[in-house]
Amino acid sequence: MATDRRYPWKVTASSFLGNTLEYYDFLVYGTAAAVIFPKVFFPDAGGFVATLAAFGTFAVGFLARPLGGLYFGRRGDRRGRKPTLLVTLSVMGVSTVLIGLLPGYGVLGPAAPLLLVALRLVQGFAVGGEWGGSMIIVLESAPPHRRGFFSAWPNTGGFSAQILITGVFAWVYTLPEAALYSWGWRVPFLLSAVILAVTFWMRLSLKESPVFTAAVKTEREPDPVRSTFRENWRSLLLILGLRFAEALPYFLLTVFALSYATTLKIDKSVLNTAILVVSVLAFVSHGVFAAISDRIGRRPVYLFGAVVVGLAAVPFFWLLQTGQFALILLGYVLVLNLGHNAINAVQPAFFAELFPADRRYTGAAGGRELASILAGGLTPFVATALAGPGGTRWPLVAGYVVLGAVLTIVSAWLAPETFRRDLHTTAEPATTPRRRTSRL
Structure with missing residues (x-):
C-alpha cells in the first residue's frame, strides 16, 4: 500500500x-x-x-x-x-x-x-x-x-x-x-x-x-481464463444475475424511455433534462451507498438497490404517463438514484472481491462483459418488442424489469459477503452466503 x-x-x-x-x-x-x-x-x-x-x-x-x-x-x-x-x-x-x-x-x-x-x-x-x-x-x-x-x-x-x-x-x-x-x-x-x-x-x-x-x-496462474471458467464458474454465474437490476433500468430509462416518450407526446427535452439531473445526483448517491457498503457489507446495499428497482418499475411508468416534469423526475430519481446507483456504487468492489488475486482482472472484467450482452445490450430491443406498436403493452416492460430485479435479488442472496476479504489471497474464495453481516 x-x-x-x-x-x-x-x-x-x-x-x-x-x-x-x-x-x-x-x-x-x-x-x-x-x-x-x-x-x-x-x-x-x-x-x-x-x-x-x-x-x-x-x-x-x-x-x-x-x-x-x-x-x-x-x-x-x-x-x-x-x-x-x-x-x-x-x-x-x-x-x-x-x-x-x-x-x-x-x-x-x-x-x-x-x-x-x-x-x-x-x-x-x-x-x-x-x-x-x-x-x-x-x-x-x-x-x-x-x-x-x-x-x-x-x-x-x-x-x-x-x-x-x-x-x-x-x-x-x-x-x-x-x-x-x-x-x-x-x-x-x-x-x-x-x-x-x-x-x-x-x-x-x-x-x-x-x-x-x-x-x-508467488507462483502465478499460467492461464487465468481457463482457470476462471473451471474454478470460478459460480462467481461468473452470480455476476450474470447481479447485472440485471443494474443494466436493465439504466438502458431502459436512458434509451428506451426516450423513444417510448414520443408515443406519449412528451418532448424528448423533458426526459433529457431529467437524465441530466439524475446524472448530477449520481455523484452524491454513489458516495453515500459505497461508504455504507464499507461498514455493513456489499450484499445488503446491493439487495436494497435491487428491491427498489423492482418496486419502482410499475410506478415509473405511471409517473411517466402524467407528462409532468416533476413527477417524471421523481420516477427517474427513484429508479436510478435510489435503486440503480445503490447497485452501481457497490458493483466494482463486489465483483472484483469475488475472485482471487491471480484471476481477479479476468473474472471481474470477463464476467461483467459477458453479462452485458444479455443484461444490457438487448434491453432496448426487448423492451420495444414487449411494448408493441404505440407502447400500449408497457406493463410487460415493467414486468421485464421486475423479473430482472428478482434474478438479481436471488443472486445477491446466494453470493458471499466480500467486504472483509483479503485481496492478496490466491485461494478459491468461498461461495456460501454470509447470513449475518457484522459491522465495523
Whole structure:
C-alpha cells in the first residue's frame, strides 16, 4: 500500500477519467448512430433501414466487449494492471478519434460503413478491458476499510459522460444542416482526444497495484481464463444475475424511455433534462451507498438497490404517463438514484472481491462483459418488442424489469459477503452466503 494518503485519490481520478472516456465514446456513438450515421454512412438505404443499420453498428460494440474483457483480463493478471490499462485507454481513444476522421459514404462508398464497423469492433474490444482494470487498480490501491468508497467513483463515469455529451450535442444541433453533416458531427468524437491525453499522462505516473506486485512474487496462474471458467464458474454465474437490476433500468430509462416518450407526446427535452439531473445526483448517491457498503457489507446495499428497482418499475411508468416534469423526475430519481446507483456504487468492489488475486482482472472484467450482452445490450430491443406498436403493452416492460430485479435479488442472496476479504489471497474464495453481516 502506498504510504502517501493522496495516492489512492490519484489512482481514483485516473480511473474516473478513463471510465468517463469509455462511456463517452460508447454513448456519443449511440447518439450519432441515431441522428447522423444513417445519412452519412447509409444514404442509399431507406430511413428506417438506415437507422437499423446504424444501430446495428452500435450493437457490434457490445459483441466485442466480452472478448476484450477476457483478453485484457488475462493480460492484466499476467503482466500487470497499469501496462494493460495504458493499452486499453490508447486503443479505445484512438479508435474513437479515427471514427471522427472517417470519410462518409459519399467519399469512400461501401468501404465507409465497413470501416465504421471495424472501428466500432476495436472500440468495443478495448472498452471490455477498461472497466475491470480501472476498478481493480483502485480497489487494490485503496485503504482496506474504504475499498468500496474509492472504487465507486470511477463507476460514475457513465454519468459524467452523459453530462458531457448533453452539453456537446446541445451545441452541435445548433449548427446549420450542411455543417452538421459535414464536420459538426465529428467534433464530439475528436474531443475525446483531450480526455485521452490527460488520462494517459496521469496513468503513466501511477504505480503498479500493490496486490499485483505481491502476487508476482508467488507462483502465478499460467492461464487465468481457463482457470476462471473451471474454478470460478459460480462467481461468473452470480455476476450474470447481479447485472440485471443494474443494466436493465439504466438502458431502459436512458434509451428506451426516450423513444417510448414520443408515443406519449412528451418532448424528448423533458426526459433529457431529467437524465441530466439524475446524472448530477449520481455523484452524491454513489458516495453515500459505497461508504455504507464499507461498514455493513456489499450484499445488503446491493439487495436494497435491487428491491427498489423492482418496486419502482410499475410506478415509473405511471409517473411517466402524467407528462409532468416533476413527477417524471421523481420516477427517474427513484429508479436510478435510489435503486440503480445503490447497485452501481457497490458493483466494482463486489465483483472484483469475488475472485482471487491471480484471476481477479479476468473474472471481474470477463464476467461483467459477458453479462452485458444479455443484461444490457438487448434491453432496448426487448423492451420495444414487449411494448408493441404505440407502447400500449408497457406493463410487460415493467414486468421485464421486475423479473430482472428478482434474478438479481436471488443472486445477491446466494453470493458471499466480500467486504472483509483479503485481496492478496490466491485461494478459491468461498461461495456460501454470509447470513449475518457484522459491522465495523
